[in-house]
Amino acid sequence: MDILEREQYLSDLLDQLTQGEISIGQAVYSLRKDVTGLRQDQFARMCKISLRALRQVEYDQGNPTLQTLNNIFKLFGMRMGVIKCPPN
Secondary structure (H helix, E strand, C coil): HHHHHHHHHHHHHHHHHHHHCCCCHHHHHHHHHHHHCHHHHHHHHHHHCCCCHHHHHHHCCCCHHHHHHHHHHHHCCCCCCCCCCCCC
């Protein structure tokens, strides 16, 4: 995928994540497979997290720390944060 396709892919994925259409685990899995093409062990090493932590994130299990999630997302120019929700 070229740089423009990658930027569009990341933007679309971020929109899906923000709208609650996909889970954090699904987003991470998509980023790893579709953008990097790396195996879990390679990607975990690149993110400086354990393989177990990556597996738990991808399968929406456990309770990952903010640091773990940021280690993953920062590779793609993103980070976890708090956003203001509209009133009910």
